[in-house]
Amino acid sequence: MSSSSNDGNSGIGKKELEHLAQLSRIELDPNEEAKLIKDLGAILDHFKELQALDTANVAPMTGGTDLVNVFRADGEENGGPESTNRGAGVDAFPESKDGYNKVPPVFE
Amino acid sequence: MEPLHDLTIKKFHEGLLNKEFSALEVNQTYFRRIKEHDKEIGAYLSLAEESAVAAASAVDVAVAEGENVGALAGVPLAIKDCILIKDLPATCGSKILESYVASYDATVIQKLRGERAVFLGKTNMDEFAMGSSTENSAFHITRNPHDHSRVPGGSSGGSAAAVTAQFAMAALGSDTGGSVRQPAGLCGIVGFKPTYGAVSRSGLTAMASSLDQISPFGKTVDDTAILFKAIAGSDPLDATSADGADYSSITEPAPLDKTKKLTIGLPEEYFIDGLDKAVSDGVQNAIDKLKSLGFNFKKISLPHTKYALSCYYIVMPAEVSSNLARFDGIRYARIANAKAEGEKLSELYLRQRGAGFGAEAKRRIILGAFVLSSGYYDAYYDKAQRTRTLIRQDFDRAFKDVDVILTPVTPTPAFKIGEKTSDPLSMYLADIFTIPASLAGVPAISIPTKPSSALAPGELPIGFQLIGKKWHEADILSIGHYYEKLN
Numbered sequence: 001m002s003s004s005s006n007d008g009n010s011g012i013g014k015k016e017l018e019h020l021a022q023l024s025r026i027e028l029d030p031n032e033e034a035k036l037i038k039d040l041g042a043i044l045d046h047f048k049e050l051q052a053l054d055t056a057n058v059a060p061m062t063g064g065t066d067l068v069n070v071f072r073a074d075g076e077e078n079g080g081p082e083s084t085n086r087g088a089g090v091d092a093f094p095e096s097k098d099g100y101n102k103v104p105p106v107f108e
Numbered sequence: 109m110e111p112l113h114d115l116t117i118k119k120f121h122e123g124l125l126n127k128e129f130s131a132l133e134v135n136q137t138y139f140r141r142i143k144e145h146d147k148e149i150g151a152y153l154s155l156a157e158e159s160a161v162a163a164a165s166a167v168d169v170a171v172a173e174g175e176n177v178g179a180l181a182g183v184p185l186a187i188k189d190c191i192l193i194k195d196l197p198a199t200c201g202s203k204i205l206e207s208y209v210a211s212y213d214a215t216v217i218q219k220l221r222g223e224r225a226v227f228l229g230k231t232n233m234d235e236f237a238m239g240s241s242t243e244n245s246a247f248h249i250t251r252n253p254h255d256h257s258r259v260p261g262g263s264s265g266g267s268a269a270a271v272t273a274q275f276a277m278a279a280l281g282s283d284t285g286g287s288v289r290q291p292a293g294l295c296g297i298v299g300f301k302p303t304y305g306a307v308s309r310s311g312l313t314a315m316a317s318s319l320d321q322i323s324p325f326g327k328t329v330d331d332t333a334i335l336f337k338a339i340a341g342s343d344p345l346d347a348t349s350a351d352g353a354d355y356s357s358i359t360e361p362a363p364l365d366k367t368k369k370l371t372i373g374l375p376e377e378y379f380i381d382g383l384d385k386a387v388s389d390g391v392q393n394a395i396d397k398l399k400s401l402g403f404n405f406k407k408i409s410l411p412h413t414k415y416a417l418s419c420y421y422i423v424m425p426a427e428v429s430s431n432l433a434r435f436d437g438i439r440y441a442r443i444a445n446a447k448a449e450g451e452k453l454s455e456l457y458l459r460q461r462g463a464g465f466g467a468e469a470k471r472r473i474i475l476g477a478f479v480l481s482s483g484y485y486d487a488y489y490d491k492a493q494r495t496r497t498l499i500r501q502d503f504d505r506a507f508k509d510v511d512v513i514l515t516p517v518t519p520t521p522a523f524k525i526g527e528k529t530s531d532p533l534s535m536y537l538a539d540i541f542t543i544p545a546s547l548a549g550v551p552a553i554s555i556p557t558k559p560s561s562a563l564a565p566g567e568l569p570i571g572f573q574l575i576g577k578k579w580h581e582a583d584i585l586s587i588g589h590y591y592e593k594l595n
Contacts, residue, residue, distance in 0.1 A: 027458040047488065084345065088212040
């Protein structure tokens with residue numbers, strides 16, 4: 001991927017799109033690619049308006065909340081494991097065998 | 109007496125306690141209506157009749173035994189498909205979750221169960237809540253009950269249409285950049301997005317975590333307040349939830365003479381040339397009515413409003429690309445025909461996600477990956493986060509001067525089905541008036557300028573938006589209450 005970031009040329013080329021699609025683990029057909037290149041070009045063009053804005057001395061807003069992170073133990077006083085939907089991921093797993101979750105082979 | 113499907117939550121509750129009807133009778137009326145008419149609208153993706161009948165019957169037993177039941181007992185609700193109800197499908201309008209069944213209840217669902225509310229079914233939505241028209245659902249579109257050739261708005265279009273067509277007494281949706289307020293505006297009902305953090309997001313399938321809020325739809329402002337009171341509150345399962353205000357009396361509007369002391373700001377950036385005439389006339393009419401009640405208005409400026417759309421369409425897809433990574437075709441559900449014998453894991457991901465996600469989801473995942481990628485992060489993602497600070501500061505500054513801000517909800521009334529599907533940017537513009545409050549995390553409510561019963565033949569509903577200070581839901585709900593009483 002090109003390292004230039006703010007050169008005014010805001011489109012995404014075919015090669016770059018394929019790289020992004022690969023990183024995003026999404027298979028695209030040629031029609032989808034062509035449409036995406038066109039749409040993303042128009043969207044990124046619209047984003048150019050932000051370049052006019054001076055944000056040098058503005059702190060980024062990094063979330064939706066002003067709360068700060070706190071740590072606590074997963075103890076009974078917090079409802080214990082029963083309050084955390086424990087096991088819900090296993091229950092929802094689409095394939096299982098002998099009590100194990102079945103996944104496709106990971107190693108070739 | 110009004111027909112059973114016409115009742116508000118308030119009137120239903122009174123009638124239930126006075127034994128004018130049973131909860132079961134009312135819920136069955138809704139199922140009858142859905143079965144007869146929802147093929148024309150497409151509000152629901154799945155129904156839960158068996159569990160609904162059991163829940164409604166249990167309420168009737170409780171009432172007969174003289175038990176004290178709350179305001180939501182027996183109330184038939186529609187729930188957006190991205191909010192998990194244990195043992196019911198939760199497709200999020202996506203093929204990739206077509207066979208997924210929720211294995212636990214969202215916190216809001218647990219709370220509503222505690223109130224003995226009834227869940228009629230799961231409603232249609234733009235895939236993973238990405239869209240403004242409900243045309244991005246992988247399963248079918250939803251039509252605006254006022255005009256079947258038009259969209260209901262989105263992404264919570266199914267829930268909005270369900271309440272509008274009287275297929276549910278009230279509903280839950282989720283609002284990330286306007287996905288409850290915008291369809292409420294286009295359908296002529298009330299949609300109320302609380303302060304970010306006021307309602308737990310646990311069990312809401314995440315789209316953009318710093319923006320998503322579960323939000324109620326109702327026929328009246330008071331009904332949305334009843335639902336909000338039931339679902340609000342901090343939750344250990346959502347670290348961004350908080351108890352920012354005491355909502356114990358949120359369903360009782362403040363007295364009018366006290367409410368009238370709230371100053372309402374009109375931001376010049378929202379009353380622009382090119383605003384549809386029906387919208388500007390409708391909103392002006394709402395302003396005049398509030399003036400006649402004795403409210404004071406003040407012109408204000410939110411100078412960074414015009415950057416909100418760009419800011420949002422960088423921050424949100426960035427979060428989408430990360431949140432939707434969990435849909436890998438291994439957990440949750442698998443698409444059978446997107447599978448090859450002996451394929452490698454990497455191929456499985458590519459195929460499942462390629463076949464499972466629709467065009468808009470793909471666009472946003474890839475756009476999000478782009479704005480977060482090395483070399484572009486500063487120009488896009490970091491820039492957008494700083495812009496978000498400026499937009500939030502606009503509100504902070506304005507709220508030193510006024511208590512509440514009034515704006516249009518949408519630039520136009522409901523648009524035609526298919527009108528904006530080929531041009532994503534034109535679709536994104538449908539949310540320009542709802543996005544800024546989402547970025548700032550402040551509460552906002554969409555209220556019909558006039559009741560549906562007062563619409564002329566062919567006239568489309570228009571909404572206005574009241575935006576409040578963080579944790580000051582009471583202000584906008586009280587003003588909304590008195591506005592509706594004028595009707």
